[in-house]
Amino acid sequence: MDYDLIVVGAGPGGSTAARFAAENGARVLLLEKREKIGYPVRCGEGIAPKWLEFSNIPIDNYWISKKVKGAKIFSPNGSCLVVEDDNLGTEVGLVIDRVKFDQTVADLAVEAGAECRVGVFVKSLIIENNTVKGVEVTSNGVEEKISCNLVIGADGFESQVGRWAGLNTLTKPSDSCGALQYYLTNLNIDPNYCEFYLSKGSKGAYIWSFPKSKTESNVGIGCLMSRVHNPGEIRDLLDDFISNHPDFSKGTSINEMGGGVSLSPPLDKTIRQGVMLVGDAARHIDSITGGGIANACIAGMVAGKVAADSIKSKDYSEEFLEKYEKGWRELMEDRLYHSYVAKTKLSQVSPEMIDTVVATMNRVGVAEPTVQSILSVLDEYHPDILREVGEMI
Ligand SMILES: Cc1cc2nc3c(=O)[nH]c(=O)nc-3n(C[C@H](O)[C@H](O)[C@H](O)COP(=O)(O)OP(=O)(O)OC[C@H]3O[C@@H](n4cnc5c(N)ncnc54)[C@H](O)[C@@H]3O)c2cc1C
Structure with missing residues (x-):
C-alpha cells in the first residue's frame, strides 16, 4: 500500500483528521483539489474558540481577524437581543481569516507527519470485492491511482466520497440553504459584535455580519432553497437589506461568494468498510447557524484517532469504524439534532411570534x-x- 490513510479535502475537517491520524502513527496522504488551501473563502469566518481548544487547535493571533464581545440578535421588527461572548454557541467569539486558519490546520497535519498534495482532484474510490483499495486522482491532467486501506471523505458540502461509498447523502431542498456573502469595506461599525437578523424579508432569510474590523465585515444571507426560485432572488434580498441598513449601506463590496450550506441533520450513517465521512460531508453543520468549522474539527479529531487505531489493528471493517460513528455522535449528535428541530420549527413560525x-x-x-x-x-x-x-425536544 502507498499509504495507510488518504484524506480527501484539506478543509478544517480533513486536515484535523490527517493530523490526528499521523500523530498516532499512520502514514497519511492529505489531498486537496484547490491550488491554495482555504482559497477562495466560502465562509462567514465566525467561530467560538472553546471548540477549537477542544480539538486541540492552538488559538493563534496569526489567523484571528477580530475578537468579538458578543452578538446582537435582531428579531424581524428590529428589536435587539444582546448576547455576551461566554454564552454563545459554536460560531461566535472570533472572526478569523479562513485562508490563514485552514493553512495553519493543514500545517499542523504536515508537522505531525502527514504528506499533503494540493491541486489533486480525487475522482473516484477504488473498491474491489467490496473493500476500499485507494483512490483515483487527476493532477495537472495526469491520472494516477494511489493505494491505501482507509479513506476519510472530508470533501465538504458537495461531497462525492460518501456517494461513491454508497452512503445516502441526499439533502432535501427544505434542508438546503443558498448563501451569498459580500465582503464590505469602507464601513464605520462597532466591530465588537457579530449581528444576526432573523426571518428577514418575504423569504424569512437569515442575515449575518461578522466584523473583521471597524471598517470591514462579512455580510451575508442564507435562505432555504425551498423558498426561492433562483439564486438571483437571494442576491436581491441581500442587496435590499444592505441598501436599507444605516451602516452597511455606506459600505462597498470588494469580494463576494456564494455557496450551499446543508441545514439537514447529520447523515444516518457516516461509515462503511474502509471509509469515514467528516465535517460538511457528513452534514456536521449546525442547522440554526449554518456553522460547521468547529464541528468539522471535532469530527476530524475523532476520525483521525479511530483511523490510527484501525490501522494498528489492521481492521478496516465497518464494525471497527463504528468507533468513529459512536464517537462523533456522543460529542455532537444531540446538539446538532436540537438545532435541526429548532430550525425546522423556526422556519414555520410567523415573524410576529419571533418578535414576541x-x-x-x-x-x-x-x-x-x-x-x-x-x-x-x-x-x-x-x-x-x-x-x-x-x-421541540
Ligand atoms: C456562505 C457560508 C458561510 C459560512 N459561515 C460559517 C461561519 O461563519 N462559521 C462556521 O463555523 N461555518 C461557516 N460555514 C460553514 C463552514 O464553511 C463549513 O462547515 C466548514 O468549512 C466545513 O469544513 P470541512 O472541512 O468539512 O469542509 P470544507 O471546508 O468545505 O473543505 C472541503 C475541502 O475538500 C476539497 N475537495 C472537495 N472535493 C474534493 C475532491 N474531489 N478532491 C480533492 N479535494 C476536494 C475542497 O476543495 C475543500 O478544500 C459557512 C459556509 C458558507 C457556505
Whole structure:
C-alpha cells in the first residue's frame, strides 16, 4: 500500500483528521483539489474558540481577524437581543481569516507527519470485492491511482466520497440553504459584535455580519432553497437589506461568494468498510447557524484517532469504524439534532411570534439563547406559543 490513510479535502475537517491520524502513527496522504488551501473563502469566518481548544487547535493571533464581545440578535421588527461572548454557541467569539486558519490546520497535519498534495482532484474510490483499495486522482491532467486501506471523505458540502461509498447523502431542498456573502469595506461599525437578523424579508432569510474590523465585515444571507426560485432572488434580498441598513449601506463590496450550506441533520450513517465521512460531508453543520468549522474539527479529531487505531489493528471493517460513528455522535449528535428541530420549527413560525419571543427574552433577561432556554421562556410566559410550536425536544 502507498499509504495507510488518504484524506480527501484539506478543509478544517480533513486536515484535523490527517493530523490526528499521523500523530498516532499512520502514514497519511492529505489531498486537496484547490491550488491554495482555504482559497477562495466560502465562509462567514465566525467561530467560538472553546471548540477549537477542544480539538486541540492552538488559538493563534496569526489567523484571528477580530475578537468579538458578543452578538446582537435582531428579531424581524428590529428589536435587539444582546448576547455576551461566554454564552454563545459554536460560531461566535472570533472572526478569523479562513485562508490563514485552514493553512495553519493543514500545517499542523504536515508537522505531525502527514504528506499533503494540493491541486489533486480525487475522482473516484477504488473498491474491489467490496473493500476500499485507494483512490483515483487527476493532477495537472495526469491520472494516477494511489493505494491505501482507509479513506476519510472530508470533501465538504458537495461531497462525492460518501456517494461513491454508497452512503445516502441526499439533502432535501427544505434542508438546503443558498448563501451569498459580500465582503464590505469602507464601513464605520462597532466591530465588537457579530449581528444576526432573523426571518428577514418575504423569504424569512437569515442575515449575518461578522466584523473583521471597524471598517470591514462579512455580510451575508442564507435562505432555504425551498423558498426561492433562483439564486438571483437571494442576491436581491441581500442587496435590499444592505441598501436599507444605516451602516452597511455606506459600505462597498470588494469580494463576494456564494455557496450551499446543508441545514439537514447529520447523515444516518457516516461509515462503511474502509471509509469515514467528516465535517460538511457528513452534514456536521449546525442547522440554526449554518456553522460547521468547529464541528468539522471535532469530527476530524475523532476520525483521525479511530483511523490510527484501525490501522494498528489492521481492521478496516465497518464494525471497527463504528468507533468513529459512536464517537462523533456522543460529542455532537444531540446538539446538532436540537438545532435541526429548532430550525425546522423556526422556519414555520410567523415573524410576529419571533418578535414576541425575542421581546420576552429581553425583558426577562435570558442571556443564553439555547433551544432549552427559549423553551423555558415559552413555557413560563407564552404557553400558547409553545403549544403552537409543539414539542421541540
Ligand atoms: C456562505 C457560508 C458561510 C459560512 N459561515 C460559517 C461561519 O461563519 N462559521 C462556521 O463555523 N461555518 C461557516 N460555514 C460553514 C463552514 O464553511 C463549513 O462547515 C466548514 O468549512 C466545513 O469544513 P470541512 O472541512 O468539512 O469542509 P470544507 O471546508 O468545505 O473543505 C472541503 C475541502 O475538500 C476539497 N475537495 C472537495 N472535493 C474534493 C475532491 N474531489 N478532491 C480533492 N479535494 C476536494 C475542497 O476543495 C475543500 O478544500 C459557512 C459556509 C458558507 C457556505
